[in-house]
Amino acid sequence: MVEVRLRVNGAIESLDVEPRVSLLDALREHLGLTGTKKGCDQGACGACTVLADGERINSCLALAVQYADREITTVEGIATGGRPHPLQTAFIANDGFQCGYCTSGQLCSAIGMLAEHGAGAPSAVTEHLSTTGIELTDAEIRERMSGNLCRCGAYNGIVGAIRDVADTEPVRSEPVRSEPVRSEPVR
Amino acid sequence: MTGTRTQSPSRPETAGPVVGRPVDRLDGTPKTTGAARYSAEYPYPGIAYAALVHATIARGRITGIDTASASAVAGVLTVITHENAPAMKPPPKVSMLNLSSLASGTSVNYLNTDQVHWNGQPVAVVVAETLDAAREAAGLVRVGYEELPATVDFAAEEPNAKPQKSNAIQSGGAKKGDAQAALAAAPVSVDLRFTTPPHHHNAIEPHATTAAWDGDRLTVHEGTQNIPWVRRHLALRFDVPEKAVRVISPYVGGAFGGKTMVWPGTILTVLAARVTGRPVRMMLTREGVYRTVGGRTPSTQRMALGADADGRLTALIHTSVTQVGRVGGGPEQVTSQSRHLYDAANILVQQNQVELDMLSNTVMRAPGESIGTFALESAVDELAAELGLDPIELRMRNEPARNPIDGKRFAHRMLRESYALGAELFGWADRTPRPRSMRDGRWLVGMGVASAYHPSWQLPANVTVRLSADGTVVVRCGFHEMGMGAATAQAQIAADALGVPFEAVRVEYGDSTLPSGPGAGGSAQTASVANSLIAACEKLKRSVLALARKSGDSPLRGQRPRDVEARNGGLYRIGRPEGHDPRKGESYPTILSRAGRSEVEAAVGSDTRLGELTGQLRFMSKFMLDRRRWVKAACGAQFCEVRVDADTGEIRVSRWVGVFDVGRVINAKTASSQLRGGVVMGIGMALSEETLVDPRTGRIMNPGLAEYHVPVHADIPPIDVRYLDDPDPTMPLGLIGVGEVGITGVAGAIANAVHHATGKRVRDLPITLDKLL
The missing domain is CATH 1.10.150.120 ([2Fe-2S]-binding domain)
Incomplete structure (x- = not known):
C-alpha cells in the first residue's frame, strides 16, 4: 500500500492504494466518483477519459500513483458554481x-x-x-x-x-x- | 438502498399536445453529470469483488483445479469451483408456455458440473477484497482437462445443417408455388451465396452485477433488458421465492440484445455473495463479455431471384444456415423480410441450423433482418443490373399490395413513399448507373439503396397511474431505459392522455418493485407500455369523473365518460370552447379536493399469479389474432454514398439518407437518434465488424474493442433520418417501434454503393479493403 494524494475536481483526497491501482479504479472504487466509466479497461474505448492538468487521458491506462498532485477533473467537476458546462x-x-x-x-x-x-x-x-x-x-x-x-x-x-x-x-x-x-x- | 429511477421534467414546455415533439430526454442531467448510477456503481459497505476463470477448451471434463496459488493472494476471500460450490437448481427447460424459461443464457449449471461446453465457460470465480486481487488470483487458478472432440467450425459444419422447426412464434420456412421451377424458367435470374460473420453487441457498459443477500432476500443491481426474467430466473436458481428477489436496473449502459438473457456473470456474482456473505460486485472484463455473453450467429445464405424481362419477380428463394450452441441459443429469422418485401409469384424460404460446441448465440439488434436484408437487398441490386433497370424502379415494380407469401393485409406500408422522399432528398437522379462512372479526384464515388424492414411487436405491460390532488401524475412501470428515451416518451403520452402539462408527469421505472414492464426487445417496449398506459389513463379519468358527477356542485354532474375529455389539467365537456371555463368542467385539484381525496390511482394488469396468467393469455390470444389478420412492420428506404480510394481500396461512407415508415413518432428527437444509431451499427456491420473464431479451438480470437472494430466518430457522416409520421391504425397511438429497423438494409445499401463505385460485388461481410484489391 502507498499513500497517494489526489487532487480531484478541486478537492484533495488522500488514499491508501496498491501501486497497481489504476487512476480509473481509484476514482470509481476508492473515491466513489463513478461518473468516470469503465468500458474496456485497456485504452480502446475512451469511456474513462478524464482531464489531467487540462489534458485528456485514458484513466484506465494511468496508475493512480503517477497522478499524485496532478489536477484531475472528472465529469463531476466540469460544471462551475452550479452552472453546467x-x-x-x-x-x-x-x-x-x-x-x-x-x-x-x-x-x-x-x-x-x-x-x-x-x-x-x-x-x-x-x-x-x-x-x-x-x-x-x-x-x-x-x-x-x-x-x-x-x-x-x-x-x-x-x-x-x-x-x-x-x-x-x-x-x-x-x-x-x-x-x-x-x-x-x-x- | 433505493434505485428506482424517477424522472420528472425540469424544463418548461409550451402548451398543447406534447406527443410528437422533440422533447429533450428527461435523464439528460444525470447522464451528463455522472450522477446516473449503472449497476456496478452502487456503494455497499464491505463490498467484495469477483473475477471469472474461463475454460480454455471447447468440450471436455475438468480433471483437477489447483487453487492454492490463487487462494494465497493477499485479500482473496475464496475461490469457488465445481468442487466446493453450493448446489444451485438447474436452468429450467425451455417452454413456449412460459416465456421466462427463455431467460437462461445457456442450459449449463455453472460450477455445479465438471463438464465444459464451450471455450470460455466460467470454471471458477475468485472473490477478493479488491478488484486487483481478484483479477490477479483468477490468473493463477490452474485447471486440468480431459479434452473431448468438439465441433466448432461453422464453415465445416454447414453441410450438416438441419431445417429449423416452426413453432407458434417463429416459422422456419414457408413457400408459395414452385420457386425452384420458376427460377429455372426465368429469363433473367441471379443465384447467389452470401456470408456474414459472428457479431458482438459491445455495449460500452460491460455486463456488471452488484448482489447483496440479507438472509434469504436478495437485491441485485443489474443492467438488463428484462427485469422480470432476471428476477424469476435468480429466484429459481437460488431456490428462494420470487418476491424475495429485487432487481434494480434504472440505467442500462447499452444492450442491443446482449442484456436480454441471464448470462453466467450474473448468476456467479449472486453465488459469490451467497458463499461469502458479503455484497459482491462483478463487472466482466471486455474479454469476459465475449467469453460469457452470446453474440449474433454467423450465417451463410442462398439468395436467388428470377424475373421476367420487365423485371416482375417470378421466383424468390432465400435459404440460410445459422448456428446455435449445443447449450442454448435460438434460430435466427434470416428469411423474415424475404416473406414480405417483394411480390414474387413463387417464393421459397427456409432457415437451417447447425449445432456447435460453442456458447449460445443470442439476439442482437434486428436478429434475422439485419443480416437477411444484406443478402436480399444485394441480390435485388444485382438483378436490377442484369435487367438494366434502376434498382428503385425494380423495387417499385414488385411492391406488393398484400403480403406476398399468404395474401394477408399489411397493417401499414409506405415503402413507396419512403423511396420517393428518400430519392428526392438524396439526389438519386444525379446518379449515373454505370459502375465506376462517378469520381471525385482519387475517390471512386458510389450510390446505393436498400429496403429496411422489421416486424412490429407488442408485449404485455402492467402500469399504474396515480393522479395527486395537486394535479401531478406518477406513472409506474418496471420498463427499461438503455438509451431509447423510454421514460420521456411515456411521460409525453401520459401528459396528453390526462391533459396535464408534460412537467406535471413523473415516471418511475427500472425496478422489480414496480408493476412488471415488458422486456425491452423486438422494438416493442414503447408500444407495449403505451398501450397499457393509455388504458390506465382512461380508467383514471373515469374514476375522477365518477367523483365529480356525484357532486351537486360540479359542472360535470351527470356527465358520461364519452361526453368528457381531459384537457387543461382537468376534465371538461367535449365540444365546448377550450379553456378553464368553470361552467364546462373543472380541474383535477378541484375534483379531488372536493371529494376529500389526496390521490386517485388506476392500474392495468396485475402482478399476482392469476393476473400474470391472464396477461399472458390475453397477450397470446391477441398475438395469434393479430397474426391471422395482419402483417405488421416498420419499413424504410436506406440511401448511401460511399467513396472508395481507387488505389488503396479504403472505403468511406460519405452521405446517408434514411426514410422510415414507423407510424406515428412519439418523440421526434429520441426516435431520430435511435434510427440513426441503427444506421451507425449497420455501417459497422457492413465495413468492419467481425468476431473471429479459431476453427480448431472454438476460441474467440479478437475479444476486445481494439481488435473488433465498431464505428468511431471519423467513420460516421451526417445521417439524415426522416420518418413519414403516418399512424399505423392497428398500433397504440399509431406508433411502430424504431429500435431495430434502422440497422436493416444498411449493409445492403453499402454493398450496392461499393459495387456502383468499383464494379466489384462483395457478398461476404465485412466489406474490407482487401476484398476490393
Whole structure:
C-alpha cells in the first residue's frame, strides 16, 4: 500500500492504494466518483477519459500513483458554481447520447480536444501542418474525437454539440486549482 | 438502498399536445453529470469483488483445479469451483408456455458440473477484497482437462445443417408455388451465396452485477433488458421465492440484445455473495463479455431471384444456415423480410441450423433482418443490373399490395413513399448507373439503396397511474431505459392522455418493485407500455369523473365518460370552447379536493399469479389474432454514398439518407437518434465488424474493442433520418417501434454503393479493403 494524494475536481483526497491501482479504479472504487466509466479497461474505448492538468487521458491506462498532485477533473467537476458546462447543456440539446455510458468520457475528451485545438495542435486530417488557426471543421472534430466510442451511435449529436460550443464559447481549458485543504470544490 | 429511477421534467414546455415533439430526454442531467448510477456503481459497505476463470477448451471434463496459488493472494476471500460450490437448481427447460424459461443464457449449471461446453465457460470465480486481487488470483487458478472432440467450425459444419422447426412464434420456412421451377424458367435470374460473420453487441457498459443477500432476500443491481426474467430466473436458481428477489436496473449502459438473457456473470456474482456473505460486485472484463455473453450467429445464405424481362419477380428463394450452441441459443429469422418485401409469384424460404460446441448465440439488434436484408437487398441490386433497370424502379415494380407469401393485409406500408422522399432528398437522379462512372479526384464515388424492414411487436405491460390532488401524475412501470428515451416518451403520452402539462408527469421505472414492464426487445417496449398506459389513463379519468358527477356542485354532474375529455389539467365537456371555463368542467385539484381525496390511482394488469396468467393469455390470444389478420412492420428506404480510394481500396461512407415508415413518432428527437444509431451499427456491420473464431479451438480470437472494430466518430457522416409520421391504425397511438429497423438494409445499401463505385460485388461481410484489391 502507498499513500497517494489526489487532487480531484478541486478537492484533495488522500488514499491508501496498491501501486497497481489504476487512476480509473481509484476514482470509481476508492473515491466513489463513478461518473468516470469503465468500458474496456485497456485504452480502446475512451469511456474513462478524464482531464489531467487540462489534458485528456485514458484513466484506465494511468496508475493512480503517477497522478499524485496532478489536477484531475472528472465529469463531476466540469460544471462551475452550479452552472453546467456549456458542453453538458449542448449534449442534451443535441441528443448527443442515448444510454449515457460513454457520455462522461465524450464530455471530458471534448473539453480536452477543444483546448488542444485552441493551442494549435494539428490532427491527422489537418491539411497543412504549418497552418496557424486550424479551422475546426466537422471532419476535424470527428477525427479528434475518434478515441471515444459510442455504441448507441450518437456521433452526429456529439459532433453537433461540440460544434455549437466551439462556435459560441471561449474554451475553458485550464484545470481546476485545488487548495491544500480538503473542502468544497474551489473556483 | 433505493434505485428506482424517477424522472420528472425540469424544463418548461409550451402548451398543447406534447406527443410528437422533440422533447429533450428527461435523464439528460444525470447522464451528463455522472450522477446516473449503472449497476456496478452502487456503494455497499464491505463490498467484495469477483473475477471469472474461463475454460480454455471447447468440450471436455475438468480433471483437477489447483487453487492454492490463487487462494494465497493477499485479500482473496475464496475461490469457488465445481468442487466446493453450493448446489444451485438447474436452468429450467425451455417452454413456449412460459416465456421466462427463455431467460437462461445457456442450459449449463455453472460450477455445479465438471463438464465444459464451450471455450470460455466460467470454471471458477475468485472473490477478493479488491478488484486487483481478484483479477490477479483468477490468473493463477490452474485447471486440468480431459479434452473431448468438439465441433466448432461453422464453415465445416454447414453441410450438416438441419431445417429449423416452426413453432407458434417463429416459422422456419414457408413457400408459395414452385420457386425452384420458376427460377429455372426465368429469363433473367441471379443465384447467389452470401456470408456474414459472428457479431458482438459491445455495449460500452460491460455486463456488471452488484448482489447483496440479507438472509434469504436478495437485491441485485443489474443492467438488463428484462427485469422480470432476471428476477424469476435468480429466484429459481437460488431456490428462494420470487418476491424475495429485487432487481434494480434504472440505467442500462447499452444492450442491443446482449442484456436480454441471464448470462453466467450474473448468476456467479449472486453465488459469490451467497458463499461469502458479503455484497459482491462483478463487472466482466471486455474479454469476459465475449467469453460469457452470446453474440449474433454467423450465417451463410442462398439468395436467388428470377424475373421476367420487365423485371416482375417470378421466383424468390432465400435459404440460410445459422448456428446455435449445443447449450442454448435460438434460430435466427434470416428469411423474415424475404416473406414480405417483394411480390414474387413463387417464393421459397427456409432457415437451417447447425449445432456447435460453442456458447449460445443470442439476439442482437434486428436478429434475422439485419443480416437477411444484406443478402436480399444485394441480390435485388444485382438483378436490377442484369435487367438494366434502376434498382428503385425494380423495387417499385414488385411492391406488393398484400403480403406476398399468404395474401394477408399489411397493417401499414409506405415503402413507396419512403423511396420517393428518400430519392428526392438524396439526389438519386444525379446518379449515373454505370459502375465506376462517378469520381471525385482519387475517390471512386458510389450510390446505393436498400429496403429496411422489421416486424412490429407488442408485449404485455402492467402500469399504474396515480393522479395527486395537486394535479401531478406518477406513472409506474418496471420498463427499461438503455438509451431509447423510454421514460420521456411515456411521460409525453401520459401528459396528453390526462391533459396535464408534460412537467406535471413523473415516471418511475427500472425496478422489480414496480408493476412488471415488458422486456425491452423486438422494438416493442414503447408500444407495449403505451398501450397499457393509455388504458390506465382512461380508467383514471373515469374514476375522477365518477367523483365529480356525484357532486351537486360540479359542472360535470351527470356527465358520461364519452361526453368528457381531459384537457387543461382537468376534465371538461367535449365540444365546448377550450379553456378553464368553470361552467364546462373543472380541474383535477378541484375534483379531488372536493371529494376529500389526496390521490386517485388506476392500474392495468396485475402482478399476482392469476393476473400474470391472464396477461399472458390475453397477450397470446391477441398475438395469434393479430397474426391471422395482419402483417405488421416498420419499413424504410436506406440511401448511401460511399467513396472508395481507387488505389488503396479504403472505403468511406460519405452521405446517408434514411426514410422510415414507423407510424406515428412519439418523440421526434429520441426516435431520430435511435434510427440513426441503427444506421451507425449497420455501417459497422457492413465495413468492419467481425468476431473471429479459431476453427480448431472454438476460441474467440479478437475479444476486445481494439481488435473488433465498431464505428468511431471519423467513420460516421451526417445521417439524415426522416420518418413519414403516418399512424399505423392497428398500433397504440399509431406508433411502430424504431429500435431495430434502422440497422436493416444498411449493409445492403453499402454493398450496392461499393459495387456502383468499383464494379466489384462483395457478398461476404465485412466489406474490407482487401476484398476490393
